[in-house]
Amino acid sequence: MSGAPLSSLSRSALHDRLVSPDGLRLHIGRFVTSIRSRHAQVAEGLATLYADYRLADDDRFCDYAVEVGRGDGLRKFVRPQSLFRFEGMQPFKPLPGDQAFAMLEWGLNWVFTNHAQHYLIIHAAVLERDGQGLILAAPPGSGKSTLCAGLALRGWRLLSDELAMVGLEDGLLLPLPRPVSLKNRSIDIVRALPGDPVIGPMAHDTAKGTVAHLKPPRTSVEEALTRVQPRWVVLPKFEAGSECAVQPMGRARMFMSLVSNAFNYPRLGVTGFQAMGRLVEACDGYTARYGSLDQIVPALESICSRPA
Amino acid sequence: MSLDSCWTLPHAPLVSILHWEDGCVLYDALKTSTTLLSPLAGQVIERLRDGAADTATLAALPDAPDTESLAALLDDLAEHGLIRRKD
Amino acid sequence: MNRRTDRHLANTLAQPGITADFNARDWEALIGQARTSDLLGQLAEVLRDAGDAVSVPEPVRFHLDAALRIAALHRQSLQLELAVIASALAVLGEPVVLLKGGAYAVAGLRAGRSRLFGDIDLMVAKASLDPAEGALFRRGWRPTHLNAYDQRYYRQWMHELPPIEHFTRGTVIDLHHTIVPPTSGHIPDPARLIADARPVQVAHCPDIFRVLSPVDMVMHSACHLFYGELQKGLRDLYDLHCLIGEFSVEEGFWAHLLPQARAHQLEYPVLLALRFARRVFGTAVPEAIAEECDRRLGRRWTGALTDHLIDASMYALHPSSDSTWRRARRHILYARSHWLRMPLHLLIPHLAYKAFIHDEARVG
Numbered sequence: 036m037s038g039a040p041l042s043s044l045s046r047s048a049l050h051d052r053l054v055s056p057d058g059l060r061l062h063i064g065r066f067v068t069s070i071r072s073r074h075a076q077v078a079e080g081l082a083t084l085y086a087d088y089r090l091a092d093d094d095r096f097c098d099y100a101v102e103v104g105r106g107d108g109l110r111k112f113v114r115p116q117s118l119f120r121f122e123g124m125q126p127f128k129p130l131p132g133d134q135a136f137a138m139l140e141w142g143l144n145w146v147f148t149n150h151a152q153h154y155l156i157i158h159a160a161v162l163e164r165d166g167q168g169l170i171l172a173a174p175p176g177s178g179k180s181t182l183c184a185g186l187a188l189r190g191w192r193l194l195s196d197e198l199a200m201v202g203l204e205d206g207l208l209l210p211l212p213r214p215v216s217l218k219n220r221s222i223d224i225v226r227a228l229p230g231d232p233v234i235g236p237m238a239h240d241t242a243k244g245t246v247a248h249l250k251p252p253r254t255s256v257e258e259a260l261t262r263v264q265p266r267w268v269v270l271p272k273f274e275a276g277s278e279c280a281v282q283p284m285g286r287a288r289m290f291m292s293l294v295s296n297a298f299n300y301p302r303l304g305v306t307g308f309q310a311m312g313r314l315v316e317a318c319d320g321y322t323a324r325y326g327s328l329d330q331i332v333p334a335l336e337s338i339c340s341r342p343a
Numbered sequence: 344m345s346l347d348s349c350w351t352l353p354h355a356p357l358v359s360i361l362h363w364e365d366g367c368v369l370y371d372a373l374k375t376s377t378t379l380l381s382p383l384a385g386q387v388i389e390r391l392r393d394g395a396a397d398t399a400t401l402a403a404l405p406d407a408p409d410t411e412s413l414a415a416l417l418d419d420l421a422e423h424g425l426i427r428r429k430d
Numbered sequence: 431m432n433r434r435t436d437r438h439l440a441n442t443l444a445q446p447g448i449t450a451d452f453n454a455r456d457w458e459a460l461i462g463q464a465r466t467s468d469l470l471g472q473l474a475e476v477l478r479d480a481g482d483a484v485s486v487p488e489p490v491r492f493h494l495d496a497a498l499r500i501a502a503l504h505r506q507s508l509q510l511e512l513a514v515i516a517s518a519l520a521v522l523g524e525p526v527v528l529l530k531g532g533a534y535a536v537a538g539l540r541a542g543r544s545r546l547f548g549d550i551d552l553m554v555a556k557a558s559l560d561p562a563e564g565a566l567f568r569r570g571w572r573p574t575h576l577n578a579y580d581q582r583y584y585r586q587w588m589h590e591l592p593p594i595e596h597f598t599r600g601t602v603i604d605l606h607h608t609i610v611p612p613t614s615g616h617i618p619d620p621a622r623l624i625a626d627a628r629p630v631q632v633a634h635c636p637d638i639f640r641v642l643s644p645v646d647m648v649m650h651s652a653c654h655l656f657y658g659e660l661q662k663g664l665r666d667l668y669d670l671h672c673l674i675g676e677f678s679v680e681e682g683f684w685a686h687l688l689p690q691a692r693a694h695q696l697e698y699p700v701l702l703a704l705r706f707a708r709r710v711f712g713t714a715v716p717e718a719i720a721e722e723c724d725r726r727l728g729r730r731w732t733g734a735l736t737d738h739l740i741d742a743s744m745y746a747l748h749p750s751s752d753s754t755w756r757r758a759r760r761h762i763l764y765a766r767s768h769w770l771r772m773p774l775h776l777l778i779p780h781l782a783y784k785a786f787i788h789d790e791a792r793v794g
Contacts, residue, residue, distance in 0.1 A: 094453065095454060096457050096458060096490055097458050098492070122465055150493070150496060152503075153495070153496065153499065285363060285365025286363035287361075288365055290361070291368065291379045303503065304503060304507065305372050308359055308370040373510050373513065373514065375507075375598075
């Protein structure tokens with residue numbers, strides 16, 4: 036990862052790369068991804084949120100080439116769409132043109148999850164402190180991303196806000212830091228937090244309401260090749276007005292909770308079962324109900340500062 | 344329910360199980376299913392992995408409950424296809 | 431210095447040594463073509479076999495390794511699935527012939543190494559179709575085509591029943607009673623195919639499985655390629671290249687291939703297969719057979735046109751080799767196979783996810 040950061044490109048140079056045949060080539064975690072798009076919103080989102088990501092050298096093999104297109108024929112001028120393409124495939128139906136950057140983020144999620152066969156992949160936010168990993172696993176709507184953003188802005192290293200990638204052989208967590216996906220009210224909550232949060236383009240009226248992304252801290256991006264030993268698994272559950280209640284969770288229950296949030300667990304067969312078993316062995320598990328970030332962040336930091 | 348019903352673990356080589364204090368997790372590679380079991384159910388499965396056993400033998404397991412509860416557990420496990428009554 | 435990358439995949443599969451002077455862009459083209467042609471596993475095998483003779487850059491190795499891992503999982507689940515199928519179909523008391531990908535894998539053929547496939551194809555005698563289907567229904571498989579018209583269409587006109595899908599595991603079985611649709615006008619003799627089939631051992635299974643004889647296997651593979659839609663043209667042709675290469679040392683293979691294909695009225699696809707395997711992969715074909723191929727194909731007035739069309743379909747469908755790739759909606763097998771399905775709604779709930787299984791869109 037020796038190249039200059041994306042922020043070294045002028046806006047016109049960024050645009051030129053995005054429309055060139057080779058695309059804009061960025062190091063994202065351990066992968067080099069080529070991005071092509073004529074959507075101004077994609078350029079804006081990249082300039083804002085990916086400023087610290089390194090440009091790949093010309094002779095580096097590109098792992099994945101993706102494109103966010105505008106649609107066919109006249110449509111691209113009259114009423115542009117956001118069309119995600121990978122290797123000539125279109126895994127998703129098009130979205131409206133003003134959701135182009137969100138489409139890029141979701142498309143990249145799909146690309147990374149579909150190709151990382153070396154990992155057990157769990158739908159979870161992952162952060163690191165003092166060399167130890169915290170996995171926040173929960174279904175959508177649990178406040179996981181907001182909490183993840185809150186911790187990242189307090190100096191935890193962000194590994195991912197969506198994907199815990201657990202090495203099948205070494206059991207370590209692979210960082211794949213990307214912008215943190217926020218929706219609706221949590222956008223304003225995070226914007227108001229200390230730590231100078233930078234928020235990218237807003238996509239309104241998606242199936243989830245308004246979606247925007249938080250820029251990952253620079254150190255998270257720069258340390259993206261350093262893997263992390265998993266240490267804690269927390270299942271957060273936001274309930275408006277609730278008191279904070281953090282409780283230990285048994286390993287069998289932790290196992291089942293993680294299985295229900297694991298993408299490729301079924302496909303990995305007994306290998307996945309064993310990898311999950313090792314992960315659970317390595318971690319202390321907790322459930323955490325909370326009504327505000329002010330309660331839960333100190334509670335988690337207290338758990339995570341106890342000696343192993 | 345008689346004590347001499349005999350029980351087996353179907354396709355035992357394809358079954359993996361992990362034990363913890365709060366329970367066990369069983370993976371059946373043939374059904375590609377993962378099941379959460381009580382610690383006692385885990386003991387029963389583990390014992391049947393070594394070979395078929397009748398209810399009386401299982402009643403001698405360290406944490407075995409009274410015969411009636413054990414019989415109910417065995418029926419339950421059989422109903423879920425996790426163990427099989429041997430004729 | 432835009433050098434041609436469009437034949438990288440076929441050329442590398444035939445001669446991995448050509449990668450010696452590949453730069454990053456060449457490797458990108460190669461890997462991309464292999465992905466979209468469902469040949470990444472096979473490519474990984476070829477490059478692994480080449481050992482020290484080729485040097486694969488580290489980032490490229492990650493993707494080859496990923497393909498080998500998928501293939502190993504796929505093979506694991508195939509074996510478990512076959513164990514269930516065997517215990518269901520043992521009651522028939524007659525042989526069950528595995529076809530295509532499943533056959534290549536269990537027979538340990540080079541064509542089957544790290545090759546992914548969607549459905550398990552089985553062939554039984556026509557009279558056993560209904561009992562076989564019934565036995566599988568009792569083990570949890572369900573019809574996928576529920577409407578009466580589809581059911582009738584398949585049963586009347588096709589060489590297979592409508593696919594059936596397992597209600598929890600999602601694995602799909604195609605039950606065949608012959609190897610080409612009766613509507614194609616060709617009438618191979620299924621009884622003879624089954625009689626000539628060879629026993630094959632599958633772990634944890636009663637001894638019911640067979641695979642087609644080498645000659646019949648090549649014949650079927652050729653039918654599948656040239657009577658199909660050529661969607662997986664390059665992959666299917668590579669199967670033929672591997673099968674022919676491996677069988678050519680079998681005694682009597684070359685002597686029987688064309689006569690037997692003629693006896694089953696399936697000579698034409700076999701002739702085409704030989705011609706194109708030679709052209710694309712340089713498959714070794716005895717001089718006399720090659721001449722016979724040219725002679726017989728040359729007499730057809732449609733020869734040149736067919737050649738052109740088929741040639742075009744043998745390019746990998748990928749931006750690096752297909753100028754109309756933008757409109758090509760390809761669904762890579764590893765991303766859509768029910769065996770490898772992932773609950774992505776957790777991650778991408780906002781997007782209408784395309785139905786990968788039955789929406790096999792065409793190129794163009």
